[in-house]
Amino acid sequence: MKHKTFNIAIDGPAGAGKSTIAKLAAAKLSFVYVDTGAMYRAIALYFLRSGVKPEAEEEISRRIDGAGITIRYEDGTQKVLLNGEDVSGQIRTEEVGNMASAVSVYPAVRAHLLKLQRSLAASADVIMDGRDIGTCILPDADVKIFLTASPAVRAMRRYRELTEKGIVCNLQEIEQDIIERDARDMNRETAPLKQAEDALLLDSSGMTVSQVVDAILKAARDRRAETGEDAG
Ligand code: DC
Numbered sequence: 001m002k003h004k005t006f007n008i009a010i011d012g013p014a015g016a017g018k019s020t021i022a023k024l025a026a027a028k029l030s031f032v033y034v035d036t037g038a039m040y041r042a043i044a045l046y047f048l049r050s051g052v053k054p055e056a057e058e059e060i061s062r063r064i065d066g067a068g069i070t071i072r073y074e075d076g077t078q079k080v081l082l083n084g085e086d087v088s089g090q091i092r093t094e095e096v097g098n099m100a101s102a103v104s105v106y107p108a109v110r111a112h113l114l115k116l117q118r119s120l121a122a123s124a125d126v127i128m129d130g131r132d133i134g135t136c137i138l139p140d141a142d143v144k145i146f147l148t149a150s151p152a153v154r155a156m157r158r159y160r161e162l163t164e165k166g167i168v169c170n171l172q173e174i175e176q177d178i179i180e181r182d183a184r185d186m187n188r189e190t191a192p193l194k195q196a197e198d199a200l201l202l203d204s205s206g207m208t209v210s211q212v213v214d215a216i217l218k219a220a221r222d223r224r225a226e227t228g229e230d231a232g
Helices: 018-029 036-049 057-066 094-103 107-123 133-137 151-164 171-187 209-227
Strands: 007-011 032-035 069-074 077-082 126-130 143-148 200-203
Touching (some): 007 018, 007 133, 018 126, 032 077, 036 107, 069 107, 094 171, 107 126, 107 133, 126 133, 133 143, 151 171
Parallel strands (some): 007 143, 032 126
Antiparallel strands (some): 069 077
């Protein structure tokens, strides 16, 4: 009989360090890392390319099936394909991020990705990060983490990341953007960003990356001990 997969859900606001942490923890556990934000970003790119306005809910809902999203792994790294085209590099801009936050509000967009996300979790041991993984996508996840950090800390991290890439940016604008994105992600009607009741809250503001990773590995170990599964 096929053994049930072990799933770790990590939710939290933009810039809390979810992807950095999830990638490291996945490598330590030999789990697959699934970045669901990349899927929303690929959909955002699809509509940006055809000049659709973020507020055009009716048109976006009608045309969502035109955005075929698939995932591929190359050397353990997730690649997101939009109608067969690898767009992993093109989705990492602020413009795409803001459009993703806007279109992810629409129920038709969320429904479009639900099946793909659930089937990935059913087919392998995964660490999946996003906004609604513990609350909606994988309500029975073995471990749920809500990873957050203060807006000021998140803005500073993002500022450093962009500056290191040689991108000129403004710290105050980044912080303002983060606050707006949080408000939109938390206040939408469908699957808003919120901590699942059974999620472990980790505030990474004053923690190092390895402290956060260790906390997640410990939560996974504890859960396995509880359920009597072999530690992996
Ligand atoms: O994590 P990210 O910045 O790549 O996500 C981009 C946007 O996608 C984010 O502002 C909200 C949306 N999103 C979502 O609604 N649900 C998810 N599971 C992941 C992302």
